[in-house]
Amino acid sequence: MADIKLPSDIIDLIVSYATSAPAYDLSDWKEQLSLLAINSQWRALAKSYVLKTIFLSTVVDDNEDNDEVDEQGAELEIQSNISLIMAAHAQQMVQAMDIRIEGSGDITTYIKNAIELLCSHAKIWPNLNSLYINIMLDELDAGNSKESTEVIDFTVTYLCEEINSALPNIKYIEALGTSASISCTLFMSRLVDKYSGLLEYLECSFPLSLISNMSAYMKHLSMEFNEASEMQPPDINITQLQYLSLRNLTGNTVWQSFHKCVRHGAIAFNSLQQMSISYSPTLEKSIDYSKDVKAVSIFKKMYFPSLNSISITLGPHIAGIIELANFPDYVGKLQIQCPMGGVATFTNARFDRTTRKAIASHILSGNTNSSFSYTPNFLFSLASFSEHASFYVDSVSIIPEKEFIAWPALSELTIDSKIYSTKLLSMLAALPNLSVLRANYVDVEEDALIPDISTISLSAHNVFGKLRHLSLWFDSFHVSEKKVSAFVQNLVAFSPMLETLEIPNGQYGLKELAIVYGNKLPHLQMFYCFS
Numbered sequence: 245m246a247d248i249k250l251p252s253d254i255i256d257l258i259v260s261y262a263t264s265a266p267a268y269d270l271s272d273w274k275e276q277l278s279l280l281a282i283n284s285q286w287r288a289l290a291k292s293y294v295l296k297t298i299f300l301s302t303v304v305d306d307n308e309d310n311d312e313v314d315e316q317g318a319e320l321e322i323q324s325n326i327s328l329i330m331a332a333h334a335q336q337m338v339q340a341m342d343i344r345i346e347g348s349g350d351i352t353t354y355i356k357n358a359i360e361l362l363c364s365h366a367k368i369w370p371n372l373n374s375l376y377i378n379i380m381l382d383e384l385d386a387g388n389s390k391e392s393t394e395v396i397d398f399t400v401t402y403l404c405e406e407i408n409s410a411l412p413n414i415k416y417i418e419a420l421g422t423s424a425s426i427s428c429t430l431f432m433s434r435l436v437d438k439y440s441g442l443l444e445y446l447e448c449s450f451p452l453s454l455i456s457n458m459s460a461y462m463k464h465l466s467m468e469f470n471e472a473s474e475m476q477p478p479d480i481n482i483t484q485l486q487y488l489s490l491r492n493l494t495g496n497t498v499w500q501s502f503h504k505c506v507r508h509g510a511i512a513f514n515s516l517q518q519m520s521i522s523y524s525p526t527l528e529k530s531i532d533y534s535k536d537v538k539a540v541s542i543f544k545k546m547y548f549p550s551l552n553s554i555s556i557t558l559g560p561h562i563a564g565i566i567e568l569a570n571f572p573d574y575v576g577k578l579q580i581q582c583p584m585g586g587v588a589t590f591t592n593a594r595f596d597r598t599t600r601k602a603i604a605s606h607i608l609s610g611n612t613n614s615s616f617s618y619t620p621n622f623l624f625s626l627a628s629f630s631e632h633a634s635f636y637v638d639s640v641s642i643i644p645e646k647e648f649i650a651w652p653a654l655s656e657l658t659i660d661s662k663i664y665s666t667k668l669l670s671m672l673a674a675l676p677n678l679s680v681l682r683a684n685y686v687d688v689e690e691d692a693l694i695p696d697i698s699t700i701s702l703s704a705h706n707v708f709g710k711l712r713h714l715s716l717w718f719d720s721f722h723v724s725e726k727k728v729s730a731f732v733q734n735l736v737a738f739s740p741m742l743e744t745l746e747i748p749n750g751q752y753g754l755k756e757l758a759i760v761y762g763n764k765l766p767h768l769q770m771f772y773c774f775s
Contacts, residue, residue, distance in 0.1 A: 379421030
């Protein structure tokens with residue numbers, strides 16, 4: 245039978261999907277390699293995907309007869325596709341190296357083994373410019389090494405110099421994983437420092453220290469902080485910076501990194517489009533940011549003319565930059581989250597000085613030490629001036645009985661915390677533009693009357709007529725089938741525009757009920773009963 249020819253763009257989509265998950269052992273990589281054997285068309289299109297990454301990963305072998313074992317009795321083995329790529333003479337196609345370290349033991353042992361393999365083929369990767377590192381060491385075994393800090397520092401520095409010598413052109417680093425040991429954090433700090441003058445992209449979940457000046461070509465900068473490794477602020481050039489994420493900040497010293505970027509009295513982030521900021525929740529709760537003279541001076545000079553997306557975690561230390569820095573009056577996306585639960589997201593949101601002052605006032609009033617108040621005035625005004633507003637209430641939050649969300653512009657609501665059915669219905673009556681509702685823990689009261697939507701609001705028909713997507717899950721310990729069926733019946737009956745309906749099957753006998761009402765919903769596109 246003749247080969248079936250597929251359009252090149254379809255093959256490209258298939259290959260892209262088939263190789264999207266990283267291969268960390270030879271078995272997985274050889275499965276991807278098999279794409280090259282289909283025919284010449286597939287081989288021509290697939291080889292740039294399959295051969296673009298070399299990997300070095302640790303694999304645990306529980307062979308107790310082997311002499312080279314770690315303290316837990318597991319052999320340390322490095323798997324890699326380096327030799328196979330060299331055998332295929334495909335060095336020119338390699339663009340990235342993916343290092344995955346997992347198991348037990350100290351990181352320096354793994355890195356030494358990986359470097360031996362890497363350096364045996366050094367300086368033959370002319371187009372390799374990206375480095376992915378994933379460290380997943382056991383929490384207990386990734387602890388501080390028995391060696392002195394000086395020895396660790398010497399060893400790590402040597403290892404980073406070897407990597408830098410073998411891979412001199414790295415411009416893209418993504419480092420994710422645990423940070424339980426001195427060795428891990430010091431290794432990542434030294435490695436990033438080695439490449440800091442070249443980097444265009446840095447995504448790091450390890451708290452860094454000892455970083456020198458950042459590259460003038462930096463476009464994406466994402467960094468983690470903690471109290472144990474307070475970083476001396478490096479000079480960060482913001483000329484081309486498009487994305488900035490500073491997580492778990494332990495103070496305002498990091499903002500001094502931008503003090504050399506002053507031009508004509510301003511620190512202008514002209515290219516910055518996305519920003520995310522959070523401070524450590526363990527910091528002092530009551531603080532007067534106006535006393536931090538250096539930070540105040542820098543905040544007032546900061547301008548973000550191109551900012552389109554901003555995410556902030558509420559806390560006393562963030563009030564300064566929110567109130568004093570110069571932001572656009574509107575942003576495409578604004579996300580506000582409380583450390584103890586609750587995330588509000590707004591699109592095309594008002595973010596002028598009046599709104600930001602209200603946010604700062606709310607923060608400084610001490611209301612951020614607990615979950616969101618569910619009728620927060622400053623969020624209400626944001627929702628009123630946003631094209632789209634969504635609110636997520638997590639499972640550890642509690643919605644007070646006397647309060648509920650009442651945002652006219654709210655179009656999407658997800659509630660993972662417990663909520664009573666009558667309260668949910670009254671909340672819906674106050675949300676005239678709600679189109680998506682996900683309530684994952686509804687308690688239909690045993691002692692209450694069967695909920696009657698028509699008694700809640702005269703405009704209830706219009707309110708529920710906006711619902712397009714409805715997903716419900718119930719508290720199975722305090723509910724009867726009769727009450728749940730009546731609740732769903734009322735809610736579905738007053739939601740004629742539903743396109744998607746998701747309800748539990750089995751224990752409440754709702755499948756038959758849904759089928760009946762599904763026939764009365766002309767716009768219904770998907771009906772899903774889950775167990």
